[in-house]
Each structure stands twice: as C-alpha cells, then as structure tokens.
Amino acid sequence: MSGVEVAEVAAQLRVAGCVFAEQEARLLIDAAEETGRDIDGLVAERVSGMPLEHLLGWAEFRGLRVAVGQGVFVPRQRTAFLVEEALALANAIEPTPVVVDLCCGSGALGMALATALIAQGQTVELSAADIEPAAVECARRNLAPLGAAVYEGDLFAPLPAALRGRVDLLLANTPYVPSDHIADMPPEARDHEPRTALDGGADGLDIFRRVVADAPDWLAPGGHLLVESSPEQAIVATEILTERGLLARVAESEEHYATVVIGTRP
Template identity: 60%
Template sequence: MPHTPETAGPPPAPPAPQTSHAAVTARLRAAGCVFAEDEARIILDTAATPAEAAVMTAERAAGRPLEHVVGWAEFCSLRIEVGAGVFVPRRRTELLVREAVALGRGALAARGRVVVVDLCCGSGAVGAALAAALGRTELHAADLDPAAVACAARNIAAAGGRVHRGDLFAALPDALRGTVDVLAANVPYVPTGAVALLPSEARDHEARIALDGGPDGLDVLRRVAADAARWLAPGGSVLVEAGERQADTAAGILAEGGLLARTVTDDDLGATAVVGTRPPR
C-alpha cells in the first residue's frame, strides 16, 4: 500500500510580492514609465507594506497617474494630497506661483496681510503654496468639482484657508469683492479638439472640466477676465496659465477686461503665465 501521511500540511504560501526597488523599477519600465526608477522609489517610500507596494505598482503599470496611485504630488516643495480624478498639479505651474508670490509680497509690505484666491483650485496646490510662501494670508479657494473641493479643503486647512464650491466667482463670498490682492486662476486652457490628444494619464484620469477650455482653449479665461477687475483690490492682479501660442490672445482678453496685461515665461519649466493688474486708484 502507498504510504499516507498521518496529517496533511498547510498549503504552500503564495510567493511574496516582488517589491524590491529593482523589481518595481523593472515592472514600471516594462510598462513604459519613463522615470521608472524615481517612481519606484516614491511607491516604496509611500507604501506601508509590501502588499500595498505591489498593488500600487500594478496600478501604475496599468496607466493610472503616479500621483493618484500614491495619493500625493510634490509641488513647490510641498506634499499635496491628490484624490482620484482630481487634477494633478504640474511643475510648470510653479512659474505662476513664483509671480504670484512676488506680487503678494508687495501687498504684505503695504498692509501686513494679503488676500489670495485660488480659482479653479483643483487640489488647492497653488493656494497652499502661496500661503506657505507669504505667511499672513487670507486664503480662499473655489472649484466646481466636488472631488476637487474636498481635496483642496484638506490641503489648505493648515493655512486656515476656506474652500467654496461653485462656478468661478459665484462661489466666492460677496465680501471679497474689491479686496483680492492675488487671484490665481489656473483655468483649463486645452482646446476641446485637443483633449483627445492629451496623454492618457490626463485624458482618462482627470476631470474633463479641469482640462477643456472650449474651442480655442480660452473660454473660461474670458469669463474670468470679464469679472476679475470687480474682485481685485486696486493694484491687485489675476494670474493665469496659457499655452505659448495662446499668450498674446490671453493678454488681449485680460486687457479687454480693464487690466494691465503682461506675459512671463520660463523656458526651463516650459511655462507661460499671463498677469493682469487692476490699475491703482
């Protein structure tokens, strides 16, 4: 008769997840991630367990944005929480922040405080960065997307900021009219016909209202420019991001709204921002 063991042993354990830096890098590189080594480090630094790292690696390899996978993005040296579907802050927007900080410091020097609005705030990254750089800031943020509003509320809470849900200026308290020193409006500026050409990370995983700027990409900017002067303090400025080819038109739109317009660029960041300033009294 064949030998039969007295007791059956437990089933063999499944193989441990391959979550060494080399293994994660190889998985991401095979999926086409250009910065596989850096992304592997971020995943491993963020994950609490090897199993969580394995799940994150699989999600990233499947094309989900790294920031949505790990739940945060680095922006202006801050760790910004980024929830599912929320617009991921881009490094190029640091140009807009840099210009806004310089303008905000002028208000601080004059009055000891600065009123900042982060319109179309997404994650609230711009507002959080401005508050961190400027200090004594009354910060308001607004967005139409409820997921973005919830995310921004967490990101600007430490600065004592308030988040409002609604369509552009309609979301803001009336008491802010004529008092805003810095209005950062990172409006969507991708032309509708070009949205389908965006990388899948943006096209498939970020809210369309955060990307689509209408036929020429400037429809939302036109709406902001039409009302901005009524919300700005004398000498206050609105700052928007635009594509390089849109900059002259964007500056003209701000000028039509009664603002003194100028354009700034940063070749290293590949960034263009347009600034419109309400003339002082």
C-alpha cells in the same frame, strides 16, 4: 526596501513606459509599506495608466506634499512659475495680501503661495474655489492648516460677497487645452483627471474669458490676475485682458517651460 525589489518593480514600470522608473518604484514601495497595500496591486494600477500621484495620495509641489485623490487634477511642476510670479507681486502688498485660488483643484497654488509668505513672516488671507466636489474636499484638507475657506461652485459664484473688490492676487489655473486636443493628451490626464480641469473650449480660452469678464469686479485697485496659458494663446489672452480694462503683460520661464498671463486692475 531592497535593491532587488526596486529593480524588479522598476523593470515592470520601465516596460510600461515610465520614464523615471526607479524613482517611481521607490515611491510605490514606500507607499505600500506605509499603507499596508499590496505592492503588486499598486504596480498593476500604475502600469494600467493610473497617475502615480493618485496612487501615492500626494503630489510634490514647490517642496510641499499636496494631498490629491482620484478624480482630482494633479498640479503640474511648470505651474510653480505662476506661484513665483505671484510671490514677487505679493511682496509689495501690505499689510496682508488677500488671495483667491480659483479653479483651485487640490489647492496647491494657494497652499504654496501662502506657505511661502508665512515663511517670510507675512500674513495672508486665503480663499479657494472649484466646481469639482472631489477637488474641494482635497483642497479643504490641504488648506485647513492655513485657515483658508474653500468653496464649491462655478468660478466666482460661491465666493462670499465680502471679497468683492478686495482681492489682491487672483490665481486662476484655468483649463486651457483646446477641446480637439484632449484626445492627444497622455492617458494619465485624459482618463483620470476631470475634463472640467482640462478642456478650455475651441481655442482653450473659454474659461479664461469667463474669469476675465468678472475679475475686475473682484480685484482690489492694483490687484493682479495670474493665469497660466500656452505661449501661442498668450497674445490673444492679453487682448482679452486689455478689452476688459486690465493692464496686461506676459511672463515666460524657459526653466519651467511655462507662460503666465498677468492682468492688473489700474
């Protein structure tokens, strides 16, 4: 990779509004060399608004390379905070935490949590589910090395009955963008990620409500539900958790610009 190549590609990306133009240029050039694809074609797709991660075929998340493809939600860096909160809770669960990654997308959350637990010498029983076929295919690629089962279907519907009442950690990165705000999202997300992964209904909490309605039946006693939300939604979200009999709290991270709502089954 020559400096001239990077500079030329970065210049095109910068004009298109890419903030980290040089970094993206290096990644795209590497991808072209690794896959044999034409660098001009990759740059043209990126300039047109295609997410960088879809062009590379992977996204970085908590130090891991997570496979993603077109039509699959790209894991956000802020969601690493949800994994950190889950990891802290998992350390108190023995002997083997039962984890479900619901609305899993690429499976990044379950993958990151299980990888961290295994690195600590802990075992984990991991399952995941999503309604989007492309996401399920992607998650199966990412989670197969961890021995995880990935199910296709709407929320809890495809999960095996054997998990009911046994889930210690339920990670649910539900869509929470209010429907009226979808049009204001960056084109990368709005035009290239499935709307089912973005649209949370009128107040952004429609899918959250559906998850909370059934979560107590799937959580083990003392089990935890962790869901990302906006700071503005957190108050209503805790009320929803409380109404369903879950002990609610909110965790916030200035570093990640992230808010996680946690409900615990007594």
